[in-house]
Amino acid sequence: MKAFADLLERLAFTPGRNAKLALLERFFREVPDPDRGYALAVLTGGLETGQAKPALLRALVAERVDAELFAMSYDFVGDLAETIALIWPARGPARDVPLAEVVEGLARAGKAEVPGLMARWLDALGPSERLALIKLVTGGLRVGISARLALTGLARIGTVPVEEIGELWAGFTPPYRPLFGWLDGGPRPEVTARAPFRPVMLSTPLTEPDLAGLDPAEFAAEWKWDGIRVQAVAEGGTARLYTRTGEDISAAFPEITAGLRFEGALDGELLVRRGEEVAPFADLQKRLGRKAPGKAMLASHPAALRLYDILIWQGEDLRPLPWSDRRQRLEVAVATLDPARFDASPRLPFSDWEELAALRADPPAAVIEGVMLKRLDSAYVAGRPRGPWFKWKREPMVVDAVILYAQRGHGKRSGFYSDFTFGLWDGDRLVPVGKAYSGFTDEELGKLDRFVRANTIDRFGPVRSLKPALVVEVAFEGLNRSTRHKSGVAMRFPRISRIRWDKPADEADKLTALTDILDEAGA
Amino acid sequence: MPADATRLLTLRPEGLYCPEGDFFIDPVRPVARALITHGHSDHARAGHGAVLASAQTLDIMAIRYGEGFAGSRQAAEGPLTLGGVEVRFHPAGHVLGSCQVEVRAGGVKAVVSGDYSRVPNPACAPFEPVRCDLFVTEATFALPVFHHPPPGDEIARLLASVAAFPERAHLIGAYALGKAQRVIMLLRAAGHDAPIYIHGALERLCDYHLAQGVPLGDLRPATMDKAEARALRGAVVIAPPSAFASPWVQRFADPVIAFASGWMQIRARARQRGVELPLVISDHVDWPDLTRTLRELNPGEFWITHGRDDALMRWAELEQRRARPLHLLGYEDEAE
Ligand SMILES: [Zn+2]
Numbered sequence: 001m002k003a004f005a006d007l008l009e010r011l012a013f014t015p016g017r018n019a020k021l022a023l024l025e026r027f028f029r030e031v032p033d034p035d036r037g038y039a040l041a042v043l044t045g046g047l048e049t050g051q052a053k054p055a056l057l058r059a060l061v062a063e064r065v066d067a068e069l070f071a072m073s074y075d076f077v078g079d080l081a082e083t084i085a086l087i088w089p090a091r092g093p094a095r096d097v098p099l100a101e102v103v104e105g106l107a108r109a110g111k112a113e114v115p116g117l118m119a120r121w122l123d124a125l126g127p128s129e130r131l132a133l134i135k136l137v138t139g140g141l142r143v144g145i146s147a148r149l150a151l152t153g154l155a156r157i158g159t160v161p162v163e164e165i166g167e168l169w170a171g172f173t174p175p176y177r178p179l180f181g182w183l184d185g186g187p188r189p190e191v192t193a194r195a196p197f198r199p200v201m202l203s204t205p206l207t208e209p210d211l212a213g214l215d216p217a218e219f220a221a222e223w224k225w226d227g228i229r230v231q232a233v234a235e236g237g238t239a240r241l242y243t244r245t246g247e248d249i250s251a252a253f254p255e256i257t258a259g260l261r262f263e264g265a266l267d268g269e270l271l272v273r274r275g276e277e278v279a280p281f282a283d284l285q286k287r288l289g290r291k292a293p294g295k296a297m298l299a300s301h302p303a304a305l306r307l308y309d310i311l312i313w314q315g316e317d318l319r320p321l322p323w324s325d326r327r328q329r330l331e332v333a334v335a336t337l338d339p340a341r342f343d344a345s346p347r348l349p350f351s352d353w354e355e356l357a358a359l360r361a362d363p364p365a366a367v368i369e370g371v372m373l374k375r376l377d378s379a380y381v382a383g384r385p386r387g388p389w390f391k392w393k394r395e396p397m398v399v400d401a402v403i404l405y406a407q408r409g410h411g412k413r414s415g416f417y418s419d420f421t422f423g424l425w426d427g428d429r430l431v432p433v434g435k436a437y438s439g440f441t442d443e444e445l446g447k448l449d450r451f452v453r454a455n456t457i458d459r460f461g462p463v464r465s466l467k468p469a470l471v472v473e474v475a476f477e478g479l480n481r482s483t484r485h486k487s488g489v490a491m492r493f494p495r496i497s498r499i500r501w502d503k504p505a506d507e508a509d510k511l512t513a514l515t516d517i518l519d520e521a522g523a
Numbered sequence: 524m525p526a527d528a529t530r531l532l533t534l535r536p537e538g539l540y541c542p543e544g545d546f547f548i549d550p551v552r553p554v555a556r557a558l559i560t561h562g563h564s565d566h567a568r569a570g571h572g573a574v575l576a577s578a579q580t581l582d583i584m585a586i587r588y589g590e591g592f593a594g595s596r597q598a599a600e601g602p603l604t605l606g607g608v609e610v611r612f613h614p615a616g617h618v619l620g621s622c623q624v625e626v627r628a629g630g631v632k633a634v635v636s637g638d639y640s641r642v643p644n645p646a647c648a649p650f651e652p653v654r655c656d657l658f659v660t661e662a663t664f665a666l667p668v669f670h671h672p673p674p675g676d677e678i679a680r681l682l683a684s685v686a687a688f689p690e691r692a693h694l695i696g697a698y699a700l701g702k703a704q705r706v707i708m709l710l711r712a713a714g715h716d717a718p719i720y721i722h723g724a725l726e727r728l729c730d731y732h733l734a735q736g737v738p739l740g741d742l743r744p745a746t747m748d749k750a751e752a753r754a755l756r757g758a759v760v761i762a763p764p765s766a767f768a769s770p771w772v773q774r775f776a777d778p779v780i781a782f783a784s785g786w787m788q789i790r791a792r793a794r795q796r797g798v799e800l801p802l803v804i805s806d807h808v809d810w811p812d813l814t815r816t817l818r819e820l821n822p823g824e825f826w827i828t829h830g831r832d833d834a835l836m837r838w839a840e841l842e843q844r845r846a847r848p849l850h851l852l853g854y855e856d857e858a859e
Contacts, residue, residue, distance in 0.1 A: 013799050026687055072834045073668045078791050086668035415772025462797040
């Protein structure tokens with residue numbers, strides 16, 4: 001538990017991707033089985049949690065600590081699990097409880113035994129391990145890394161590419177002993193699980209100039225839908241829905257899982273669809289937030305699968321076939337499924353790049369992010385090979401915004417103010433609308449840093465409030481309505497596309513520049 | 524207890540005052556006569572008429588404020604008589620030169636502890652428990668969530684990080700008096716013999732520690748240019764917290780930012796500071812040591828100068844101990 005708690009703590013405070021990978025690699029190298037396997041399950045969201053509710057822990061701590069002192073402490077710390085972890089009275093010398101003892105103990109325990117088990121472990125552990133334990137059992141663990149990153153870190157301990165691990169990993173259950181045995185140099189294990197996940201093929205981005213070197217006759221085009229990429233597998237009576245990193249989300253989308261009446265593996269985009277109308281991404285996001293959606297949610301936000309590709313059918317592996325053959329097989333397959341839930345993403349007819357560019361510039365729905373180009377002869381291969389598949393996104397939208405706050409960056413940007421909050425005019429006030437920390441060169445970074453230091457009007461911790469004097473052009477991929485933001489809108493993937501040293505702040509855009517886009521889209 | 528121990532000390536706008544001896548202890552404004560417990564800037568201020576403090580605290584004040592920091596100064600050695608009271612200084616275990624001030628008159632005794640710690644610190648003599656009728660305590664970390672881990676464990680975490688990221692310099696935020704030298708000594712005790720780089724603002728106080736016989740090993744200035752700084756892979760660099768907001772940091776390539784403070788126990792605090800590696804290293808008593816000290820000294824009454832007096836008052840109520848919060852303003856957690 002100690003090594004695991006240490007890892008969680010470092011991951012929580014480490015901003016850099018490479019640093020996170022180094023921490024993960026070190027952990028998987030140094031920690032023995034089965035603890036590292038259970039840790040992998042936790043990091044990838046594959047472990048059952050929620051055996052103890054926060055109320056139970058509060059009751060346990062109330063037997064040990066004065067209520068008033070607890071209330072003052074909670075008020076100061078601000079996080080219930082952390083307060084309990086820190087305030088729990090130490091009992092004698094600490095013992096390190098293996099993660100396996102916790103996971104296996106809870107799996108065996110009846111409900112009535114949980115409080116006693118928890119108290120015993122909390123007594124034995126130190127504060128940071130107690131925090132990990134509490135977060136783990138209450139299901140409140142936010143690791144702050146994706147399953148993909150965890151697997152990438154894991155791949156570094158051996159010589160097996162992460163795509164191959166991804167394929168096998170979902171076929172085993174924690175603590176994944178055969179998988180670790182393989183990475184340590186043992187034989188490749190046989191997958192015994194039903195309906196396993198297969199690694200997904202991804203595209204690379206395309207820009208206008210790249211097109212000159214490509215022959216339109218060699219490519220097929222389809223819309224790029226703004227949902228989430230999924231894989232639907234139904235084999236031997238087992239049906240599962242996976243994200244593109246292999247996370248099992250079957251339970252969150254029961255209407256899809258129930259409709260997987262076939263024998264094979266399909267690739268597509270998960271969307272919220274009402275009749276023919278595909279809903280904005282925000283609607284899907286509501287569904288993603290629910291592990292087990294209620295009836296009302298299922299009725300108001302019905303999910304649908306728009307299929308792109310076919311990997312396995314009736315036991316036959318179609319992945320080596322060219323895309324054009326797979327497309328034919330896909331169309332035959334889709335015809336057997338419920339049309340209310342499943343359809344094939346339409347193929348876009350075009351004869352030259354100008355024609356496709358015109359389609360891309362004016363898509364028929366707001367939830368289309370651009371177009372996909374796929375070589376007609378491309379096999380379905382794991383990972384992100386450059387060449388067979390391209391995504392050609394719509395031109396980003398841009399607004400001119402005023403920088404309001406700046407925060408110091410991390411890693412290579414340590415000491416530089418490089419994370420910016422920007423705002424738009426709402427009457428005579430500037431309302432924050434988003435944050436960006438990319439899109440500028442090293443030279444601009446230095447210039448921005450000097451600007452921040454020279455225009456600071458207030459400081460709170462690492463954040464500086466700035467004189468509204470600098471305009472930046474912010475590019476973004478989409479907009480959602482948001483109740484969490486004061487402005488009522490949330491940008492998707494905002495980044496600074498240009499620094500407008502020349503432009504006075506009062507000429508920046510108004511908030512209505514964004515709300516008009518939303519109104520137009522009917523979102 | 525004799526009810527009149529509390530008459531030994533009273534509260535004035537300038538700070539804690541002893542009427543019979545006509546002096547203040549750690550006043551926050553200039554006064555005619557001040558007794559200073561230790562050199563942290565919230566306790567030791569410039570501009571008093573006469574200052575009585577340990578010889579080391581006087582030296583530290585001179586380093587920080589210049590030789591003319593007070594009209595006159597006197598090093599506290601042995602018992603002294605000031606007006607009608609007897610005064611004695613006892614080690615507080617907080618930083619180099621830190622002392623508690625004992626005030627005795629008419630058969631009753633008060634002890635003003637300043638800031639103190641019960642964890643061994645090779646830079647200073649350990650806290651000396653002095654039985655008294657009135658004990659004046661700090662309450663910086665007076666919440667039961669504060670259990671400072673053994674400092675050696677925190678240094679082990681730092682060294683594990685240096686091993687895990689051998690290409691990155693580790694920049695540690697630590698206050699100039701006490702914390703910086705503590706971190707250096709802990710590193711040395713853990714077998715870290717490599718040169719340690721220190722920010723210019725730490726130089727004079729590190730030199731003073733050396734002069735006082737506190738070994739710090741091979742220290743080098745962290746005032747190199749960008750090219751040299753980028754070459755500092757895996758080195759430990761120590762700087763005062765203020766340096767992290769200045770462009771000084773920019774010379775290092777992809778550093779790990781650490782901070783050594785008791786506050787680092789609280790994640791929100793660590794996040795607020797933008798710290799990648801929080802190190803819980805404190806010069807103050809944590810909750811168990813604070814409550815243990817109060818039980819051990821068992822004074823007839825205790826007063827709380829600054830910090831979380833609400834929680835400590837609640838504890839006193841539960842333990843049926845007589846206590847009073849002073850709500851002294853001007854004592855920051857600056858030095859923690
Ligand atoms: Zn102090």
